[in-house]
Amino acid sequence: MESVLVGVDHSEPSRRALRFALKRARVSDWRVHVVHVINWSRWYDVPTLPQLEGRPIKMKEEQEATEKTLFKPLLELMGREDLLEGLELTTSVHFGRPSEVLSGIAGAEGFDIVVVARTGDWNLKQAIFGSTASRLVQHAPVPVVVVP
Numbered sequence: 001m002e003s004v005l006v007g008v009d010h011s012e013p014s015r016r017a018l019r020f021a022l023k024r025a026r027v028s029d030w031r032v033h034v035v036h037v038i039n040w041s042r043w044y045d046v047p048t049l050p051q052l053e054g055r056p057i058k059m060k061e062e063q064e065a066t067e068k069t070l071f072k073p074l075l076e077l078m079g080r081e082d083l084l085e086g087l088e089l090t091t092s093v094h095f096g097r098p099s100e101v102l103s104g105i106a107g108a109e110g111f112d113i114v115v116v117a118r119t120g121d122w123n124l125k126q127a128i129f130g131s132t133a134s135r136l137v138q139h140a141p142v143p144v145v146v147v148p
Contacts, residue, residue: 001088003031005111007102007132010070013117017147018074021115022083030112032089034074035105036066040095063093099135107141115145 006021008014018034025032040059071091078084094101106114116133133146 001029001031002112003033003110005102005106005109005114006032006034007098007114007116007136008034008036008070008074009117011117011119013119013147015074015077017115017117018078019081019083020145020147022078022087025087026083026085030087032087033105033109033111034071034089034091035094035102036070036091037094037096037098037101038062038066039098059095062095066093067091098132099139102132102136103140111142113143113145114140115147118146118148 004021004025006018008018021032024030040062075084075089075091094105102114102116105111114136116136118133133144137144137146
């Protein structure tokens, strides 16, 4: 069975990308994995020892919050639009640079295609062609579909 990896965030373009992927998955009998990447750089801040010790707890809290605030409402919406019936669908939350994480998952787990939105809620430069999407197109080991 072929599989599609879909990168999502909290934006409307991201919902359009997921709709696009789900519609094609139903027609083509693809397995769907929906991923949200929390941009969490290990170099962003030099943490103190107590911050380092608390990082796994903070990461777990972020994962749980994403399940409640992103995946649950998003999948409920897609369900109301009858886009989930008959699909094998999974979700996961990861930490890091979104383009690197999505590219890594696509290669390591053997996905056939990656679907992302052109842009989320960013500045004008990124609105022209989202930085995550452009890096992913350049470096992903599989074809990437960028949904406007």
